[in-house]
Amino acid sequence: MIKGKFIDNLPKVYGIYTGGFLVFIIIMAIAEQAGMSAKMIGIFFVAFTVLIYALIGWLSRTLQTDAYYVAGRQVPTVFNGMATAADWMSGASFVAMAGGIYFKGYGYMALLVGWTGGYVLVASLLAPYLRKFGCYTVPDFIGTRYGGNLARFSAVIVLTVASFTYVTAQINATGTIASVALDIPFNIAVYVGLLSILMCSMLGGMRAVTWTQVAQYIVLIIAYLLPVFWISNNIGAGFFPHFMLADEVARIAELEGQFGFVKNSAADLATVPKGLAGITKPHSSVNATPWAFISLAVCMMAGTASLPHVMMRYFTTPSVRTARRSVGWSLFFIFLLYSSAPMLATLSKISLMDPTLATGIIGKSVADVQALDWYQNWNQANLMFVSDFNGNGTLELNEFFMKGSAVVLATPEIAGLPYVISGLVAAGGMAAAMSTADGLVLAISNALSHDVYYKIINPKAETAKRLIVARVLLVLIGFAGATIAALEIQGILGSVIWAFDFAMSGLFFPLVLGVWWKRANAPGAVAGMLLGLISGTAYLVWVRNGGSGFLGITQLTFGIVGASVSLVSMIVVSLITAAPDAAIQKMVDEVRIPSGKTILGKQH
Amino acid sequence: MSKQEQHWEKTRNLLFITLAIWFVFSIGIFLFGAEMQESSIRPFGYPLTYWFTCQGSLAIFVILIFWFAGRQEKIDDEFGFTEREGEQ
Numbered sequence: 001m002i003k004g005k006f007i008d009n010l011p012k013v014y015g016i017y018t019g020g021f022l023v024f025i026i027i028m029a030i031a032e033q034a035g036m037s038a039k040m041i042g043i044f045f046v047a048f049t050v051l052i053y054a055l056i057g058w059l060s061r062t063l064q065t066d067a068y069y070v071a072g073r074q075v076p077t078v079f080n081g082m083a084t085a086a087d088w089m090s091g092a093s094f095v096a097m098a099g100g101i102y103f104k105g106y107g108y109m110a111l112l113v114g115w116t117g118g119y120v121l122v123a124s125l126l127a128p129y130l131r132k133f134g135c136y137t138v139p140d141f142i143g144t145r146y147g148g149n150l151a152r153f154s155a156v157i158v159l160t161v162a163s164f165t166y167v168t169a170q171i172n173a174t175g176t177i178a179s180v181a182l183d184i185p186f187n188i189a190v191y192v193g194l195l196s197i198l199m200c201s202m203l204g205g206m207r208a209v210t211w212t213q214v215a216q217y218i219v220l221i222i223a224y225l226l227p228v229f230w231i232s233n234n235i236g237a238g239f240f241p242h243f244m245l246a247d248e249v250a251r252i253a254e255l256e257g258q259f260g261f262v263k264n265s266a267a268d269l270a271t272v273p274k275g276l277a278g279i280t281k282p283h284s285s286v287n288a289t290p291w292a293f294i295s296l297a298v299c300m301m302a303g304t305a306s307l308p309h310v311m312m313r314y315f316t317t318p319s320v321r322t323a324r325r326s327v328g329w330s331l332f333f334i335f336l337l338y339s340s341a342p343m344l345a346t347l348s349k350i351s352l353m354d355p356t357l358a359t360g361i362i363g364k365s366v367a368d369v370q371a372l373d374w375y376q377n378w379n380q381a382n383l384m385f386v387s388d389f390n391g392n393g394t395l396e397l398n399e400f401f402m403k404g405s406a407v408v409l410a411t412p413e414i415a416g417l418p419y420v421i422s423g424l425v426a427a428g429g430m431a432a433a434m435s436t437a438d439g440l441v442l443a444i445s446n447a448l449s450h451d452v453y454y455k456i457i458n459p460k461a462e463t464a465k466r467l468i469v470a471r472v473l474l475v476l477i478g479f480a481g482a483t484i485a486a487l488e489i490q491g492i493l494g495s496v497i498w499a500f501d502f503a504m505s506g507l508f509f510p511l512v513l514g515v516w517w518k519r520a521n522a523p524g525a526v527a528g529m530l531l532g533l534i535s536g537t538a539y540l541v542w543v544r545n546g547g548s549g550f551l552g553i554t555q556l557t558f559g560i561v562g563a564s565v566s567l568v569s570m571i572v573v574s575l576i577t578a579a580p581d582a583a584i585q586k587m588v589d590e591v592r593i594p595s596g597k598t599i600l601g602k603q604h
Numbered sequence: 605m606s607k608q609e610q611h612w613e614k615t616r617n618l619l620f621i622t623l624a625i626w627f628v629f630s631i632g633i634f635l636f637g638a639e640m641q642e643s644s645i646r647p648f649g650y651p652l653t654y655w656f657t658c659q660g661s662l663a664i665f666v667i668l669i670f671w672f673a674g675r676q677e678k679i680d681d682e683f684g685f686t687e688r689e690g691e692q
Contacts, residue, residue: 106637109657116662117630123669124622128676242659246649284654286637293634301630319687321677328669335662342658592612593685 068205081329091173091433099404118304134598158506166499223428303500505536505562524574536562
């Protein structure tokens with residue numbers, strides 16, 4: 001693939017790709033009619049898409065540092081927006097978020113606001129300035145702006161803690177999907193997922209990740225929107241669900257009142273498989289205190305602006321101006337999926353709850369539900385469970401349990417859509433988890449190879465050697481992530497939220513103040529990063545071990561503690577130590593205007 | 605005041621306006637979530653708070669970023685700080 005030509009032909013290339021994918025879906029649909037088994041369709045969908053990504057990864061292989069680290073800084077605005085959206089929307093967004101909203105309602109919708117509002121901070125506070133800086137990695141900015149290996153190394157530590165927490169969740173998600181779609185045990189599926197991730201990123205670094213992420217965005221957005229529109233039309237809820245589900249939202253509230261939220265006894269709940277939940281919170285009413293909602297949203301927003309794998313996507317645009325606009329496009333592409341998640345949760349719930357719909361199961365006899373095909377499949381996969389607690393033979397609202405991820409993965413089947421849609425959704429979930437895992441593994445290994453190996457340990461290393469080190473680290477980090485993912489310590493959504501809190505604790509203020517406060521200096525930044533990370537982590541450990549916490553800050557919002565400590569310590573330490581020298585002051589002035597040369601050279 | 609200082613002052617003012625709008629729709633309105641939910645204003649028929657969490661605020665953020673980018677480009681142009689082609 002010729003480079004210049006490829007960039008010029010992007011709309012055509014991805015247009016053909018999208019068309020090809022749609023044709024593939026149609027072929028699968030015909031094959032299903034002709035009697036192809038559900039299992040084979042699942043395998044085809046996942047295998048076909050993963051092979052395409054691997055092919056793109058191989059075509060984008062490179063031996064140049066600026067191509068490997070920042071895709072040669074020539075990714076056009078809109079395409080960078082798509083790539084960022086795929087980078088951003090992980091297994092948590094695709095597989096887990098609609099489930100979180102389904103079970104927790106308003107309280108979890110704070111994630112929708114938090115995971116989008118953060119981009120306003122990215123666009124206004126950071127992305128254009130970091131692009132002007134011309135760095136390869138986020139620690140590269142910290143190390144150059146503040147000066148000194150200690151600052152650089154502290155940034156690498158925060159980056160690694162946050163991104164590694166995040167990546168284990170993504171490898172967990174690829175494993176979950178691969179195990180369902182390919183019908184293999186989870187602890188093997190995790191490594192199948194890892195292998196696919198490495199194939200996309202190893203040879204071409206950021207360049208390969210960019211072009212596979214665009215391809216993955218196209219798959220995941222089709223896979224998310226198609227079932228939402230289809231189900232909505234199927235049950236007659238309206239042809240454009242986003243504007244037409246108000247009646248269904250009201251109907252759910254009415255049904256909730258009718259069925260009531262009955263609390264199960266502890267003995268009954270003990271019989272429910274681990275990780276499954278029932279509906280215990282109302283769908284649309286405001287059921288969280290303002291502080292619970294706002295604190296979660298704030299953590300997700302500040303975390304967004306501190307996560308290195310997102311920030312580094314804006315290093316790949318051709319200019320400062322395009323970096324800024326690219327943030328807008330990223331959020332637009334994210335918005336397409338996020339505004340659909342609550343609609344999917346609504347459609348899923350109404351399909352299951354409404355007794356007047358053919359798909360409704362609440363109020364039907366337990367024996368009938370247990371005889372349903374889809375129930376048996378998902379029950380076998382340990383994602384669904386019903387039990388007649390009160391012994392009346394009828395399924396009550398409090399007797400139906402599902403895993404969060406089943407809301408997205410199983411809804412098409414529940415709503416009576418052909419299996420081809422379920423296969424498509426599995427491919428979409430795989431794309432979402434893989435694209436984020438790619439970005440994260442690359443962020444960690446780039447920081448270790450560029451900032452630790454090249455900038456600190458061996459500044460004389462040749463390009464070829466640097467890129468070999470980068471690739472070896474990539475594989476090692478991937479395997480470490482998969483090994484931890486196989487242990488299943490924390491659920492997907494939980495680990496992702498932790499990652500945001502870690503990133504916010506250590507990096508938010510050192511990054512923002514690096515641009516917006518000239519007086520910030522190296523000792524201040526180091527104090528901010530390390531004390532922020534340590535205090536946030538300490539609070540998490542304390543609350544996890546039965547600590548009562550304070551100010552209503554939970555294990556999901558510990559970033560508020562970390563970031564506050566980070567801000568105070570950074571300001572105090574900066575003010576009691578010497579102001580940064582004239583060269584650094586001048587550097588900050590340079591960063592603040594878009595014109596002129598980048599601070600760091602093209603190859604560095 | 606030098607050209608660069610003026611440019612930075614305008615940039616900073618734009619930041620404050622942007623962050624103020626951001627604050628209102630990401631934090632401010634959710635202080636009154638319960639009250640807004642009872643409001644008779646129902647976009648597309650959805651309860652007001654519910655609508656803001658799943659569409660309203662999100663869409664406003666998208667528009668806000670493009671608006672911000674446009675304004676910042678104007679400021680950069682005004683002071684001649686816009687990048688020239690091929691200058692990176």
